[in-house]
Amino acid sequence: MKIEILGAGCPKCHSTEANVRKALAELNKTAEVVEVTDIMAIIDKGVIQTPGLIINGKIIMQGKIPTVEQIKQFIQKEEGNG
Numbered sequence: 001m002k003i004e005i006l007g008a009g010c011p012k013c014h015s016t017e018a019n020v021r022k023a024l025a026e027l028n029k030t031a032e033v034v035e036v037t038d039i040m041a042i043i044d045k046g047v048i049q050t051p052g053l054i055i056n057g058k059i060i061m062q063g064k065i066p067t068v069e070q071i072k073q074f075i076q077k078e079e080g081n082g
Helices: 011-029 037-046 068-081
Strands: 001-008 034-035 052-055 060-062
Touching: 001 011, 011 034, 011 068, 034 052, 052 068
Parallel strands: 001 034
Antiparallel strands: 001 052, 052 060
């Protein structure tokens, strides 16, 4: 599983990354967690508001910080599709 956090390194982006890592730990899962900070790469991926969260190439959320519980649900849903 690949989880991308898109943003320019702002506090909201750091909070999103922390929540992703906490959700993974609580689920006892591993994933490739990547920060995307290049604005052109962010736009190319279709995210127009940061922070953005992409799991396995799908935009899950943008413009707000997902909670740990939301991220856990997204991960579990994505695993069910995989």
